[in-house]
Amino acid sequence: MxxxxxxxxxxxxxxxRRTFSVPWWQLALNVFIGGILILQATANPYVSSRRRYEIALLVVVLVRIVLDLLYRRRxxxxxxxxxxxxxxxxxxxxxxxxxxxxxxxxxxxxxxxxxxxxxxxxxxxxxxxxxxxxxxxxxxxxxxxxxxxxxxxxxxxxxxxxxLRPEVEDRIRRRTRDRKVWGVVCIAAVVALFAAFVFLT
CATH class of the missing domain: 2.30.29 (PH-domain like)
Structure with a gap:
C-alpha cells in the first residue's frame, strides 16, 4: 500500500483472493446434511408423514449451498x-x-x-x-x-x-437496533418451527 x-x-x-472466507467444515456440513436428506427421501420405501418437512429442509439446505457457490463466483x-x-x-x-x-x-x-x-x-x-x-x-x-x-x-x-453528522448517526443506530430485533424474531421463529416439527410429528 x-x-x-x-x-x-x-x-x-x-x-x-484466498480460497474460503467461510470455513470448509461449514460447506461440508451443508453437503453432509443434504446427502442424508436425499438418501432418506429416496431410499425409504414408506411414505412418511414428515416427508414434506424433509423435502422442505432439503430445499433450504440445497439453496444455501447454491447461494454459497454463487457468492464465491460472483x-x-x-x-x-x-x-x-x-x-x-x-x-x-x-x-x-x-x-x-x-x-x-x-x-x-x-x-x-x-x-x-x-x-x-x-x-x-x-x-x-x-x-x-x-x-x-x-x-x-x-x-x-x-x-x-x-x-x-x-x-x-x-x-x-x-x-460525522449526528442526524445520520442516529439513523444508523436506529437501523442497527431494528436489525437486531428482527434477527431475534427470526431466530425465535426458526426455533418454534423446529420444536413444532419435532413434537408434533
Missing part, C-alpha cells in the same frame, strides 16, 4: 469514479459517491463462522448499509491500510471530507 493515492487512482476491484466490490458497487450471490447494490455517507470497518457479526475478523460496509445518508463483498481482513492482508487508501481516494470524488 505504499502507492500514492493520485498514482493509484480510484478504479479498483476486490474479489476472492461476489465483488467494484469501485469507480461514479461510486461503489457490492455484487453478491443474486443481487447487486450500487451507491454513487454523493450517496455514500461513510465506509466503515466493523467486527464481523459472523465471526465464529468465518475467517474474517473485520468486514466493511458503505453507509448512506439514510442510515442504510451495504456490505462490500470480499473487502475484509481475510482477503486483504493489509486491510486497514487499504481501507484508509480507499477513503482518501474516494473523498476527492465525493467532493467533501469524511465527517
Amino acid at each position: 505504499g502507492q500514492d493515492v493520485h498514482e493509484r487512482g480510484i478504479e479498483r476491484e476486490y474479489g476472492r 461476489g465483488r466490490t467494484i469501485v469507480g469514479a461514479q461510486g461503489i458497487t457490492g455484487r453478491e450471490a443474486l443481487r447487486t447494490a450500487d451507491r454513487t459517491w454523493h450517496d455514500v455517507y461513510d465506509i466503515r470497518a466493523e467486527l464481523n457479526p459472523n465471526g465464529p463462522f468465518e475467517n474474517a475478523e473485520w468486514t466493511t460496509f458503505a453507509y448512506g445518508s439514510d442510515g442504510r448499509r451495504m456490505r462490500l463483498p470480499y473487502f475484509d481482513d481475510w482477503q486483504l492482508p493489509d486491510f486497514h491500510a487499504e481501507l484508509a487508501d480507499l477513503r482518501a481516494a474516494s473523498a476527492q470524488h465525493r467532493g467533501m471530507a469524511w465527517e
Whole structure:
C-alpha cells in the first residue's frame, strides 16, 4: 500500500483472493446434511408423514449451498469514479459517491463462522448499509491500510471530507437496533418451527 493515492487512482476491484472466507467444515456440513436428506427421501420405501418437512429442509439446505457457490463466483466490490458497487450471490447494490455517507470497518457479526475478523460496509445518508463483498481482513492482508487508501481516494470524488453528522448517526443506530430485533424474531421463529416439527410429528 505504499502507492500514492493520485498514482493509484480510484478504479479498483476486490474479489476472492484466498480460497474460503467461510470455513470448509461449514460447506461440508451443508453437503453432509443434504446427502442424508436425499438418501432418506429416496431410499425409504414408506411414505412418511414428515416427508414434506424433509423435502422442505432439503430445499433450504440445497439453496444455501447454491447461494454459497454463487457468492464465491460472483461476489465483488467494484469501485469507480461514479461510486461503489457490492455484487453478491443474486443481487447487486450500487451507491454513487454523493450517496455514500461513510465506509466503515466493523467486527464481523459472523465471526465464529468465518475467517474474517473485520468486514466493511458503505453507509448512506439514510442510515442504510451495504456490505462490500470480499473487502475484509481475510482477503486483504493489509486491510486497514487499504481501507484508509480507499477513503482518501474516494473523498476527492465525493467532493467533501469524511465527517460525522449526528442526524445520520442516529439513523444508523436506529437501523442497527431494528436489525437486531428482527434477527431475534427470526431466530425465535426458526426455533418454534423446529420444536413444532419435532413434537408434533
